[in-house]
Amino acid sequence: MIDVVATDEWRIVVPLRFRRWNHGQLPHIDSPEIDDRGYKMGTRPSSWGSTDVRGPTFGVVKGDSVRVAVVAEDIDESAPLYASSSSPSILKVNATNGGPLPSSGELWVTGMAQGTAALRIHLGSASGPILAEADVRVHRLLRVTLTPHIVRIDSTTTTGVNPAMPIDDMVRRLRAIWRPCGIDFRIAPTVADSVRLPSNRVNFMDINTGTWLQEVRTLLGLQRTRLSLPAGTRDESINWYIIQEFAPNANGNTVVGLGISRQTADQWGVDDTGIIVAAQAHGSPRDPEFTARTLAHEVGHFFRLAHVQRRNADNPVKDTYGRRQLMYPLSNITGGTNGIAVPRFNDVGYGDTVRGCLLTMKNHAHHSSDGECATARNAIHSNNWF
Numbered sequence: 215m216i217d218v219v220a221t222d223e224w225r226i227v228v229p230l231r232f233r234r235w236n237h238g239q240l241p242h243i244d245s246p247e248i249d250d251r252g253y254k255m256g257t258r259p260s261s262w263g264s265t266d267v268r269g270p271t272f273g274v275v276k277g278d279s280v281r282v283a284v285v286a287e288d289i290d291e292s293a294p295l296y297a298s299s300s301s302p303s304i305l306k307v308n309a310t311n312g313g314p315l316p317s318s319g320e321l322w323v324t325g326m327a328q329g330t331a332a333l334r335i336h337l338g339s340a341s342g343p344i345l346a347e348a349d350v351r352v353h354r355l356l357r358v359t360l361t362p363h364i365v366r367i368d369s370t371t372t373t374g375v376n377p378a379m380p381i382d383d384m385v386r387r388l389r390a391i392w393r394p395c396g397i398d399f400r401i402a403p404t405v406a407d408s409v410r411l412p413s414n415r416v417n418f419m420d421i422n423t424g425t426w427l428q429e430v431r432t433l434l435g436l437q438r439t440r441l442s443l444p445a446g447t448r449d450e451s452i453n454w455y456i457i458q459e460f461a462p463n464a465n466g467n468t469v470v471g472l473g474i475s476r477q478t479a480d481q482w483g484v485d486d487t488g489i490i491v492a493a494q495a496h497g498s499p500r501d502p503e504f505t506a507r508t509l510a511h512e513v514g515h516f517f518r519l520a521h522v523q524r525r526n527a528d529n530p531v532k533d534t535y536g537r538r539q540l541m542y543p544l545s546n547i548t549g550g551t552n553g554i555a556v557p558r559f560n561d562v563g564y565g566d567t568v569r570g571c572l573l574t575m576k577n578h579a580h581h582s583s584d585g586e587c588a589t590a591r592n593a594i595h596s597n598n599w600f
Contacts, residue, residue, distance in 0.1 A: 229289040230346035232270050235281045237563050241387050241571050244280050246394035248272045249575040251535050257576040259588035267332045267349040271575040273394040274325040275355045284319040296340040297321055305331035305350050312340030325352035353396025356594050359451040361402040367414050374414045377458040377493035387506035391571045395587035407436045415461040434486035445485040453488040460492050470495050471508040473515025504545045514541050517590035520583040538562040538570035
């Protein structure tokens, strides 16, 4: 049996587990990430109420059908497995009579109404002994407007280039990553912008020059300036500024994205919020998969999410769960390339070169940046986050 140590004094034995259906592949909107960090519950966001479910958690939008994989760990693969929902009016199991589930373990469920229900896996029939269960949150969908800007950066001597970005592909992956939190994006028409800076790149890292904040401030104000709006005006959109490249600092290090929430803007003393994503780094085009994760990651910052355990790229967490999270501060997790962040497992479910896409639904007390889905939704509900 799988012996899961939930806390120092609790042990929970489970012969089955739940897994993202398309493990090892790109994010897909019908295959939610599963938050399986610890099986002793009591770790929900407080607004969701309490539960005695011992198992992982995942989210689904009301009206959506999604699939998960039920993986037989220490039980014969031929054992007849059936599924049931503790509240069919909230979460419906799509399998006829609950099963038996196919040998692949594929299980479809549909969100029927906002709330939380237990998804249970039984032996022999839909009323047989419970072998595993998951806590499923059905969300009401929240939509946020995202406005892409293709920004040509001219220098004092040369005309810049329009950065190449496959916006439709980026948005498709963005939606797949954020859908389990019940968040979707309304995409506004792409805006063509241009700006003149000392060089054809945005200087952010070299703070000793004092120019990093000035150039970031200029970029973040492009939409408001274009619309001739006064400082502090709410645009009711996430403005996504796509640039060619950030300039490296004196040590050769650079960033590939920034997400500036209202809180961060206030801390930095700037008027505008937004996200900035680079199409290339160190003179070379970035991998589209890396860039899509950067976009989703910076949107997370816009929704007030911190890096995992509030630790940045110079001191990231070393546990595998941390590297599965979207808010891990490093994009590239290839073994042996990140020094202090060399992972035990190169592949956290999306290939061996990228961080994962988990947005946490549980809210463990010892985790200083946990409960990310609830934090993001609360930021949107607050109506003062632009």
